[in-house]
Amino acid sequence: MAKLIIVVDKTQDWAPFFKFDGVMTLPDYLKWSVKNKQRIRVINLCRQAQYLGSGYYCSLLAEARGHNAIPSVRAFNKFNRHEIADVSEDIPSSILQQLNKALVNENANQLSFNIYFGETEFKALKKVASYLFDAFTVPILTVELQKKNHWQVKTLKIGSVHKLSESEQSRFATALEKYSHKIWRVEPVNRKFKYDVAVLIDAKEKFPPCTPKSLELFVKAAKKAAMDIEHIGAKDMHRLAEFDGLFIRETTAVNHHTFYMAQKAEREGLAVIDDPNSILRCGNKVYLHTLFEQHKVPMPDGVMLFKNDENNLARAVDALGLPLVLKIPDGSFSRGVVKVKNLTDFNTQLTALFAQSSIILAQRYTFTEYDWRIGVLNGQAIFACKYFMARNHWQIYMHGKTKTQSGGFTTCAVAEVPLHVLQAAIKACAPIGDSLYGVDVKQDGDNVYVIEVNDNPNIDDGVEDLHLGNKLYDIIVEDFIRRIELKR
Template identity: 85%
Template sequence: MAKLIIVVDKAQDWAPFHQYDGVMTLPAYLKWSAKNKQRTRVINLCRQSQYLGSGYYCSLLAEARGHHVVPSVRAFNKFNRHEIADIAEEIPGTILTQLNKALVDETNTQLIFNIYFGETEHKALKKVASYLFDAFSVPILRVELQKKVSWQVKTLKIGSVHKLNEHEQSLFGNTLERYSHKIWRVEPTNRKYKYDLAVLVDPKEKFPPCTPKSLELFNKAAKRAAMDTEQIGVRDIHRLAEFDGLFIRETTGVNHHTFHMALKAEREGLAVIDDPNSILRCGNKVYLQTLFEQHKVPMPDGIMLFKQDEDNLERAADTLGLPLVLKIPDGSFSRGVVKVKTLTELRSQLTALFEQSAIILAQRYTFTEYDWRIGILNGTPIFACKYFMARNHWQIYKHGKAKTESGGFSTCAITEVPAHVLDTAIRACAPIGDSLYGVDIKQDGDKVYVIEVNDNPNIDDGVEDLYLGNKLYDMLVEDFIRRIELKR
């Protein structure tokens, strides 16, 4: 768990709030940080936000020490260079629409309010406040709205804690407590756990990458290694700074909150699995196709089809033959993947898929009774399974209107996997990163083909852990601790 430090210009600036031994003046913080090497979170409440003022220096020196600080130097520079003058042009239309809907009954033409760590007392402006905090991450953001034809953001300023009235002090204190979560809790000297890990899950997800039982087994392994775990959801994004690491156990996507959570966690200095680069690279089959071509990783013959090209039909059929497989770039769990047997099917499916993506990947069809799934962690194989095709189907998953069926599986020791399969799995992950991956490979005699690399592979009790048991979870925990220690 990170140590939270609050830096103020004068001790009396903190007088209205709860006493906390982490509140320091800038000179005291610099002396403290010179002696302490633990992971540190700094909230900079210094009064002077201008270039080379005390607030600017606080953030500058905090970043030099490797501490995560709010506001960052970059945030200060946005205000000092007057980049916010054109803020109305930068705000997405969806946010401006939300702003005008929220204030549709407002009779005044001017509204001034504060945003505290992304929150405001104006409930209707919740989404606007959250967006502005992400764009201009300062503890107190003073916002002036003006209505001409429609509502627009007129000015943004960095607010000062010493200028807050009693009501505003109460709002600020309550918001800071939620933002920091553990700020008022005094850590016991005999603290049981050395590390804190957030596990992102969605209890309502239909096909989660972990069963409840496997999450429980992971939690037990973490506690054996002095790591505390807490399951969090999308609404806990502002709590990430409380933790040392983030383990995403929810199906990821680039245009999804999991990607934004990974990005924020990485910015906060957490060890992250799945890291944002892995999500970005594994989340698009067109990207992987190009990457594998560059690094000579074996894969099924494939071509990219573009929506605007008129010769897609002939080019795909002539190059790959029929049947062939069409894939939208970001499909998962066999969704967005179709097999076509005739030119009529090819024409129909291309028309439908081009409604979802400007590029479709076409690949040569190769039938196998099963796909290898090789789990790779930090470049090392940790589990191996054979996933068999669903009954009377050519894929592992068969999606019906009422239910989804899947084929069987067989888990084996890494030593039982053919050497060229393991070698190909490792080679496929090397240009992507050092995170946790699940590599899907088809084996046709001596030939192997990488179908895809998953950044968020399933680890289910009784399946992927069937051979190693608890040891698999111990390996995951050990690697998280290694990553956390490297961050420190």
């Protein structure tokens, strides 16, 4: 039987309800460990529902621990700034008909009500509430209705348990007790069966994961394998069902159209690289740190720092020493990563980074002349490069006001890579998925440290393909065919 955990921002948020030893704050939940392989259900009632807020992190890190959380990170990402507006177009006409039938005698032009785990006090709206909960699975969903010619759903908002009235608290507690006994369900995937692949690109992107030449080489390899390729953009989301696969060759992010397109493509039954789970898991350094910790992947020592925690400085310096590295969770291309040498610098940088995220990762600083980049596809290493640090800098990329400089590179055969580097890279990918990844590894003698796993690694002509040449593109095409056939 699964153990139920309820996570809140403040313990007083749970004060109106029955005493339960499974209620804890987010920092306490992250410090809490399970000694056996018991299944864990997490009801996330944290107040901050916005991207990189405490609620978002609760579900993100619950997933990293292998726990089932509601809301899921995917559910959070359906909302923008706590609410979704004008959703009636996405709701089936049959549900809207039920809504209008239930409110046929309602005289007002606006109406608001809460849904608690799919339950509502309005019996006539039970089917509507059930549908909205399945589509937007959050513990408390506030629905605003508006009547013009007919009733429509105006906005959906994530409700907060600490704002409930006494009568609402009673309904919430009853619904929670009922829901906690239900079986967790997985959304079905509709499968489509066409045999061509869309490649998502942004021709204006400053640091794309593929050069134009490498895109051409991929198209050439695909044609040899009887695969049609079409380049698409962000505005082509509605066309995804036309394809059998989606290859994302644009820099991904969670709160971004690349993630939404990956989600939609997966729902449509496409073979997807990068799949949405990989984008979620690789797109946040705090998540990766927790995941690596759970799976004993070698990595630099690290400490999570929480906004408004007065002990941040002492904990980080005591554990890691100085200098150390501070990382914003969703930075890319060395952005949002800073090295601090002294306490003054630490405080200044931490204040700036906390303006962007409620949790910051601090890691032990280890200098190496280069980082290994190991390309991994379906659990197998397919290319290997050494990326050298930018001149007179401690990172591969050095961003200036007018231009960005980067260090050199060396491409080599996978067989030439030290075995413990390869093993660390493959081990890091295993809990993330079987997609295409670029694993950054620091090698310090016999010690190796996985820095991060990138879900859409660069594949540039004359760099990553320098050793294998066209064969590298053949390998990717062959794996896409494998994935497509598995879908069939």
